[in-house]
Amino acid sequence: MRSYELQDVPQPNLIESIFPYTLPPLITFEGPIHETIDGAEVEFDPRDVTTRDIHITDTTFRDGQQARPPYKKEQMVALFEMMSRLGGPNGVIRQSEFFLYTKNDRDTIDACRALNVKFPEITGWIRANKADFRLVKEMGLKETGMLTSASDYHIFHKQNQTRQQAMDQYIGVVEAALEAGIRPRCHLEDVTRADLPGFVFPFVQKLERLTENQPDNMKVKIRLCDTMGFGLSYPNAAEPRSIPKLIWRLRNECGIAPDRLEWHGHNDFHKVHINGATAWIYGLNALNTTLFGFGERCGNPPLEGAVMEYIALKGGLNGIDLRVVTEMVDYFENVIGTHLAPNYPFVGKDFNTTRAGIHAGGLRKFEQIYNIFDTTALLNRPPRVSITDKSGTDGVALWVNEFLGLKGDERLSVMKVAKIQRWVMDQYEIEGRMSSITDQELEEQVKVTLPEYYEKRRAK
Numbered sequence: 001m002r003s004y005e006l007q008d009v010p011q012p013n014l015i016e017s018i019f020p021y022t023l024p025p026l027i028t029f030e031g032p033i034h035e036t037i038d039g040a041e042v043e044f045d046p047r048d049v050t051t052r053d054i055h056i057t058d059t060t061f062r063d064g065q066q067a068r069p070p071y072k073k074e075q076m077v078a079l080f081e082m083m084s085r086l087g088g089p090n091g092v093i094r095q096s097e098f099f100l101y102t103k104n105d106r107d108t109i110d111a112c113r114a115l116n117v118k119f120p121e122i123t124g125w126i127r128a129n130k131a132d133f134r135l136v137k138e139m140g141l142k143e144t145g146m147l148t149s150a151s152d153y154h155i156f157h158k159q160n161q162t163r164q165q166a167m168d169q170y171i172g173v174v175e176a177a178l179e180a181g182i183r184p185r186c187h188l189e190d191v192t193r194a195d196l197p198g199f200v201f202p203f204v205q206k207l208e209r210l211t212e213n214q215p216d217n218m219k220v221k222i223r224l225c226d227t228m229g230f231g232l233s234y235p236n237a238a239e240p241r242s243i244p245k246l247i248w249r250l251r252n253e254c255g256i257a258p259d260r261l262e263w264h265g266h267n268d269f270h271k272v273h274i275n276g277a278t279a280w281i282y283g284l285n286a287l288n289t290t291l292f293g294f295g296e297r298c299g300n301p302p303l304e305g306a307v308m309e310y311i312a313l314k315g316g317l318n319g320i321d322l323r324v325v326t327e328m329v330d331y332f333e334n335v336i337g338t339h340l341a342p343n344y345p346f347v348g349k350d351f352n353t354t355r356a357g358i359h360a361g362g363l364r365k366f367e368q369i370y371n372i373f374d375t376t377a378l379l380n381r382p383p384r385v386s387i388t389d390k391s392g393t394d395g396v397a398l399w400v401n402e403f404l405g406l407k408g409d410e411r412l413s414v415m416k417v418a419k420i421q422r423w424v425m426d427q428y429e430i431e432g433r434m435s436s437i438t439d440q441e442l443e444e445q446v447k448v449t450l451p452e453y454y455e456k457r458r459a460k
Contacts, residue, residue, distance in 0.1 A: 014368075024373050027312040036236055037245055044244065046281045049313050052258055054280050056306050057288045058083060058096040059264070061108070062125050063300055064290035065099070068338070073104055075336055077111045079291065082328050083303075084117040088319025091119035092310060093303070094286070097145060100124045100135040109139060123185070128173045136182055143183040145223060146173055150200050151190035163199050170203070174210060174220060185221040187264070192230040196240050196249070204254045221260045222250065223288065226275060229268030229298065233278035243275060244282040251283055262286035267298035276301040277309050291328065292340060292347060304328075304346050322378045346379065353384040354395070387437040389428040393421045400446055403439075404457050412453070419449045 019025045029046045036042070060083075061076055071079070080096060087093025096112075099105045109122055124144035126132035136144040148170040149155060155166045170186065177184040186207060194200050204222060211219045224246065232241045239245050243263075250256045263279035263286070265272045276287045293302035304325045311317060329347045332338045342350040352375050367383060376382040382402065385395045393414040400420065401411045414421075423445055427433040447454045 021368055021374050024308045024312050026315050035244055037248060042248060044282055049281050052285055054285050055092055055094040057094055057262060057286050058120060058303060059288055060291040062097045062099050063295045066296045067294050067299060073108045073111060076108045078331060080112045081115055082324050084119055085321055086324040087119055088321060090319040092318055092320055093120050095123050096120040097123050097125050100139060106139060128170050130173060130176055133173055133176050137180055143185060145185040145187050147189060148186040149190060150188040151194035153193060154190050167203055174207065183218050185223055187223040187225050189225045190227040191224050192226045192241050194240055201254055204250060208255055219260060221262060222256055223262040223264050226265040229266040229271060231265060231275045233274055243278050247279060247283045258283050258285045262288055264288040265301050272301050273305050276306060323380045326380045352381060353386050387424055387442060389425060393417060396421045396424060399442060403446060404453050420445045
């Protein structure tokens with residue numbers, strides 16, 4: 001047993017190398033990770049994520065439309081343009097995937113192309129049949145995803161095929177793509193519930209042989225689809241659910257480079273974000289996401305969460321403009337009419353709002369105590385307090401000072417807002433109120449009890 005002694009220090013240690021506040025908290029690794037595969041110990045070094053070209057791909061306009069009413073053309077174009085600004089000029093958000101089946105889909109692609117942005121690149125999605133492939137050629141896309149279901153649940157019970165029939169069909173469409181000069185991206189649907197050595201790895205190796213003489217920009221890509229959210233990030237989890245082992249085998253046994261591997265997850269077991277981050281760390285480059293996590297059933301990895309994870313892993317913005325996330329929220333709520341959960345990380349209206357008096361006191365004294373990073377600078381979202389009977393005088397003081405725009409020594413003390421706090425408590429103790437105090441009500445109290453400050457604010 002090791003003995004520890006208290007280290008009394010003259011200055012606080014805020015561990016700013018990990019918690020810089022000017023960025024989301026950074027993710028650092030101290031050494032390699034060891035796993036056991038087929039009885040042998042295998043080493044992974046997660047530190048290489050800082051040098052690999054990890055990036056984000058988007059399926060907001062494909063999988064994201066399977067969980068909500070269809071977007072209008074102008075809405076997709078607006079969101080696509082914002083996505084380009086969010087990911088920045090270096091292509092952190094590298095590609096965006098679209099349906100091709102309706103006239104609205106195809107018109108939208110043309111309108112997005114007319115924006116003349118470099119990133120994200122527009123790609124398509126089709127079923128693995130040659131009739132669908134015609135749509136890709138007509139749209140002139142350089143890359144398309146194609147559904148190549150991997151588990152026997154799908155092959156036998158959905159497609160009514162044998163494994164050989166499924167593989168032959170998939171290979172036929174891949175060959176047609178290559179002949180037309182279109183890069184194929186095979187979506188291994190339900191891969192975390194598939195017979196990996198019996199179907200998935202032989203199929204991938206056949207794809208590799210098929211494209212071994214192709215230039216790098218035409219070699220087949222592999223999207224790993226955790227269709228039901230069964231994937232696991234835990235060390236030594238058994239296959240086929242183990243994300244680390246799946247990626248290791250594809251890279252080391254099947255010869256697929258990290259820039260040709262992509263993770264596509266679902267949130268059925270609340271693991272969608274950590275599984276996506278795990279896939280990045282254990283050796284693939286592309287993480288497929290949707291804006292705000294909208295997707296089939298419980299959704300996909302949220303794009304804005306992946307952007308935060310990227311910054312935390314890379315240690316910098318690399319051209320990302322996080323303020324666009326807040327712009328997207330405003331567009332969703334005020335134009336599209338979709339209201340996001342108020343406590344949803346980074347985007348909900350209350351994600352950095354506190355109601356607890358002790359938390360409000362911490363915010364008032366030193367913002368970093370109860371704010372996850374500088375949300376004002378990065379997201380254009382200052383920390384807020386919602387006033388209830390639990391907010392205390394500290395909460396009221398914080399709200400009033402933010403409302404009046406007072407900084408530093410100008411900020412009012414708790415004594416200055418005592419009358420407003422007494423009015424708040426009367427609402428609950430005398431009137432029996434059950435809801436939060438609204439901003440409009442608090443503004444009226446400032447006007448009545450602090451008229452000189454209120455008039456100064458109006459005059460600004």
